[in-house]
Amino acid sequence: MLKAELRKKYTQKRKALSPDEAFLLSEKIFENFIHYFNLREGEKVHVFIPIPVRKEIDTHIFIQYFLAKNIRVYVPKIVGDRLINIEIFEDTVFETSSWGISEPVSNEDSGENNFQYVITPLLYCDRKGNRVGYGKGFYDGLFQSISAETQKIGVNYFDPDEYVDDVWENDIPVDYLVTPTEVLSFLSGWE
Template sequence: MKLPKSELRKIYAEKRKSMSSAEVEDLSESIFKQFLGTFDMSKVKNVHIFLPIKQKNEVSTWDFIKYFWDKGISVFVPKMVQNEIKTIQLKPDTLLKENNWGILEPEDDFVEYIKFDIVITPLLYCDNQGNRVGYGKGFYDMFFSKTDHNALKVGVGFFPPTVLISDVSEQDVPLDYLVTPTEVLSFISKSIK
């Protein structure tokens, strides 16, 4: 079965909206454990990760961030500048401010270019070919197209792939991995090891 992104966006935004805070936290913890059980982080130096939009029940990434800091891995997060994702380093003492979309962002200036080992991305849905459905603005696709092609693109989401996306375009950049509360799906032969 195939559905267009617009339909999948509605379905999975509604599913996520219906989740309780406790469910979001529990499932986010399971996703974090799946991630740790799959990826060898011993050689990772730089990770790009999103800060969750709590009111949209996004996967909580704070356990990831604290783990990366504890391991001495540099953490970078997105900051929207003129409808484009820019990169800013996040440290434990970084001051955060909510932007117009309700996303926490560092107040600091962005860094022009960083070679990332892993980019952890939000999503509403991902099919079993690594095609993701976000909020429909294409920000992450643009970001991926400018990111080092060796960086692993890892999506984190609450729901397993059940249907294919019918309207994948040339601008859509597929993920390398999807981490859900119960499994990690690989869409490529790249490895972090």
């Protein structure tokens, strides 16, 4: 299926979720993530902050857990036409951007690119790790700038049903997909 078709289909499926359903599914995704990945104190995790109107996975659960476990947390912020990485703490001040995203007030890029994990927003991910997002390419750019050892993890409410037919040369797949029912690895050529 083409990205545009998948984007439309999964946007509709996401819209159909009630707030309670979305939160419960987010909790299951978080539980699967924590059980599968062995995070340690001092490690660095890059995680998106959800856009509520788009019913994205509620990563506030992840962020609260990471901060409580002394795991360093970095979040993306769009400044101009680029994505920067800002380290956050319990006392970080946030504001809502024009995209409807809660972002740190600070525009100070941490310069960090050596994360253990990048938790990636997406609308859909197929059985090869190919992502369908909102089509802006911010995460492809981020993936090109980070350490090759960083584990790229997509999170999604839905299991992969069909393949993305129009994968482009610059598209960078995720290494894992975490859903409410399972964790899929794409590192060993699983299909």
